[in-house]
Amino acid sequence: MEKDTVEHxxxxxxxxxxxxxxFExxxxxxxxxxxxxxxxESVGIxxxxxxxxxxxxxxxxxxxNNVYDKTLAKNKEEIKEIKRKALLTDWYITGTNAISLEGHIVNMDHSGNRVAAMLYGPNNVVVVIGSNKITKTLDEAVYRVRNIASPKNAKRAxxxxxxxxxxKCIDCKSPDRVCNNLVVIEGQNESRRMKVFIVNEEEGF
Incomplete structure (x- = not known):
């Protein structure tokens, strides 16, 4: 990753x-x-x-640490409870589907618990991104979310x-649709709440 890109x-x-x-x-x-x-401190994942x-x-x-990670749940009821508890943790750690060089953080969620926690609830949010998630513009970020990340995440689920x-996205109405919540974070009203960890490695969708 070029130094100018990171600084920008x-x-x-x-x-x-x-x-x-x-981070390297x-x-x-x-x-x-x-x-x-x-x-x-409690941590939502x-x-x-x-x-x-x-x-x-x-x-x-x-x-x-008390960790609320739905992927460690034993059944659907426990998944639901963990999602709710993660909304009130001291820290919430998450990846993201895309980020533009202008600072737009773009995500697509199925149930919405992940983006809900990013937006409000946890006192601190850390967003971890690999270099493959960075796009030049907001339009490119949304394109990436719809046509690259979402198909892979649907298959993973x-x-x-x-x-x-x-x-590619065709804005389907399939019962298997995972693209229910498209959220663009454009800023924060609390200056120390959200941190973005930019990593010079490719990982995730």
Whole structure:
């Protein structure tokens, strides 16, 4: 990732009241997250391929944190309860589907719990992104979310809307549709609430 790109993105985020940080690897980003969060604080985890491969939930649980990660639930009722509890945690850690160089953070959610926590509830939010998630413009970010991230996430969830085979969005009305909540975060009213960890590695959808 070019230095100018990183500096431009961090500046854009700062202008939107969002703190940006740069890391060479996801392991470095994880170490910083573990340092920032005390073992006495509760942590919500957004369902993310990136965070799963970082093994963040396991490390936090092993240390003694109360972690609310729906992917560790045993049944649907427990999933629902974990989603609700994650909305009131001290920290919420999540990936994102795309981010523009102008600082727009763009996500598509199925049930909406992940974007809900990003928007309001947890006291602190950390968004972890790989270099493959960065786009030049908001339009390109939305395109990426609809046509790259969403088909892959639908397949990962065991759903089969038309985009899985077509590899593009047709704004379907399929019962397997996972694209129910398209959210663009354009800024924050609390200056220290949201942090974006930009990582010089490709990971996730």
């Amino acid at each position: 993105l961090i500046k854009s985020l700062s202008e939107r009241n969002i703190q940006g940080y740069y 690897s996801f392991n470095e980003a994880k170490l910083e997250i573990m340092k920032m969060i005390s073992k006495h 957004g369902n993310s391929v990136t965070l799963k491969r970082m093994e963040l939930s396991n490390d936090l649980i092993s240390r003694g 065991g759903m089969n809307p038309p985009c899985v085979d077509l590899q």
